[in-house]
Amino acid sequence: MKSTLRKVQFAFLAGILALTGSATLLTKSASADSIRQLNATQLVADMGAGWNLGNTLEANANGIPSETAWGNPVVTQAFVDRVKAAGFTTIRIPVSYLGNIGSAPNYTINAAWLNRIQEIVDYAYGRGLYVLINMHGDGYKTIAGSWLICDSSNQTTIRDKYQKVWQQIATRFQSYSERLILESMNEEFDGQYGNPTQPCYSNINAYNQIFVDTVRRTGGNNTSRWLLVPGWNTNIDYTVGNYGFVLPTDQYRSSSVPANEQRLMISVHYYDPWDFAGEENGTITQWGPAATNPARKSTWGQQDFMDAQLKKMRDTFVARGYPVFVGEYGSVDKTSADSTNNRYRADYARTLVSTAKKYGAATAYWDNGYNGAYGFGLFNRGSATVTQQGIIDAIMSAVGGGNPTTPPTTTPPTSTPPTTTPPTTPPPSGGRSCTATYTLTGQWQGGFQAEVRVTAGGSAISGWTVTWTFANGQQVTQAWNATVTSSGATVTARNVSYNGALGAGGSATFGFLGSGGANGAPTLSCAAG
Template sequence: MDTKDKKIFTASSADIAEKMGVGWNYGNTLEANSGGTPSETIWGNPETSQEMVDAVADAGFNTIRIPIAYLSKIDDNNGYKIDDEWLERIAKVVDYCYERELFAILNIHGDGFHTITGGWLLCDSDEQEIIKKKYKAVWKQVAERFAEYDEHLIFESMNEIFDGIYHDPVKEYYENINDYNQIFVETVRESGKNNTHRWLMVCGWNTNIDYTCGDYGFRFPDDAGNTAEDGRLILSVHFYDPWDYCGEEEKDVFLWGEKGMEISDEYGISPDNVANWGDESYMKYQFTRLKELYIDNGIPVVIGEFGCIDKSIANMGIAGKIAENRAYYNGFVAGTAAQNGITPIYWDNGFNGCYGLGLFDRRKLIQTQPHIIDAIVKGVRNKDPFAGR
């Protein structure tokens, strides 16, 4: 694609959320790996395709987040050079999004997990000098490769970086995360061309709302190299609350919120099967915090991941109602985010059925969860938390 012929997009902080609309993650694909070697299909999904991107666009999504793993594709013995074929494959996927005039978000995703062989972007490591040098080198190459792409391409600094232990942030390690964000911003800006005013996403400890909004040590990076007339930084957070409903397979919590309580009452389901925290009021509170701290101060916010796994199997007698409740939850996230000027991006891992998060069959190129898709898209379009009701 000749990106020079593309219109230079100059959204302001006041309208970037409106233009990004509603988003979808092309998850478990370009960040998939085996033993530290990235492989697009190793986690069971087919290769990324224009046809799949078309299906997502046709469903009403405006933004696609493309998680990336570099890992062994980085040559530590050659100035941290990224494998040319891998970088060009990433570019091809970005071009798929450009063909449909979608926003595309690229990050460093799989390299920051302690659980992945070859993970190196580790805030608790003693090798910070090497890590920061490598991190700068990677972003320099990515920025230079995409320097002429217009502002529909957004870079995101990293993904869920923390020390791998679920506790309050460690100040020393949080400072390393702050340093990563600063290095990222400065490196992209220094690469010139459209990167001097490209939208950049940064995140705090584990991309967690509480640890970003609270007094835990998050420092928003300086962006002195930005040549736009207004800010070009976006805050990135994730939202999977309540986790026992959204992500835990072991716990028998398969209903959520007011609708979940209604289903429980109507069908005689134990209240123990309804999440006992993280309801509608909690979600509203969290998103209002983001609005007041960031959006009201000219800093856009993106929920880079949200979603809840399919637990219909938990009670087959009301499987349909569990599915309805799932659509309600996702619509409530999307609509409440939109009400607060926040861009929501659903996490799709490509897997359907029990405990899956897929919205599409990526081989048949069809929607598998049309009610959830409808709730998310309409929730954002109409700024309506009850779109999935």
């Protein structure tokens, strides 16, 4: 799963009707927009430069989706217009459903939520942009209320719910033209980094097939629109390699589509090398042939690697008529550690977009709305202004002339059951307190992965610090969603800028990779700021 700076869930769903502006059902006219039958090459060229409205409609508070829950403002037409003015012609809108899905047997999506999704789609679609919407987060085990779990034993119920939710979404948008693209899911896998497992991958394939069949059978323009499907965790190697990915059949598509053309796209994400693109420290800040300091440049994941990865997608899918969509790529802001960092972020984006274009793929930059240390933001959403013109210029030059965020894959973890500590209960400080719970999520020879959840007590807190001492000399080698330092066996983890403020009972999660074995859960101490 991409991490990647998923801001902490600290706001509760409030004022849905205020967000939608009205409880009135938003529907398009009964007559469908005309649809152009674009082939794969035409589609990729037409989509141009893509951008993600990240951490918004996939944000949630305690499993209830809310577009402001992770700190971003309400989306406005003015802001979408600013994104278009910057040169972007495709907007990907990640969407979670979670607790806005009703009970069996109908699994009805909350009407206000579906209305709001459509309203934001129309902000972009109405301006002539391509728009992608998906199911994003309903399969994350780390999200409260997640249910699209590929290694669950309850697959009959999951598939029934999945089919009925997509039937409602597809029916709502069946009259939209080819500029509306539906994506089956996002970064779906079992949560364990390493080689894919069966039957989990088989269930992912089944979800993709249900998605394609369901959308097509709703009729209208859905019978011929482009549909986007991912492999395991949108990972290139696990999608092109012999790991179990199966393309869905498309038996219900319109007969108006030429027999020698496809209407399915393949979704992947690109954040390599992770130590440059996503790791939240100031060590690796440069990328590419223009790098001036070898100590600040990763030892892998440079231009030759990027080219080889995207060429795999061309050879496996594009050559057969299936276009590829790099639905997320980008790199975090490390200018606080290296003032030249934005130069290399722009080089990275330019090279990714131009290489993707060379190999028949469209792209969408991952923007989580956060500007500052370790943020992906290109815009200030509150003021509808550009914050990273250099990166935008690099993207546009590549499109005209010519990227969990997941921790890196390491040795596959074993099936060792997770180890969890009881939460800490430190004394309150000025009425403020927090607790922390440690979970060992994976372990292999010489290494391990762990997660810590920090929860505020009965009062809101403005920051947190978690400390512990490893009993057997283990060392943290990489961390995300926290600033982690070590002194001997003692580890200190502090919140980063976007996840320190927690409402009463709110929580944040950070994770890390470590070296060493014999990993009993340590005793944690949590101090609130």
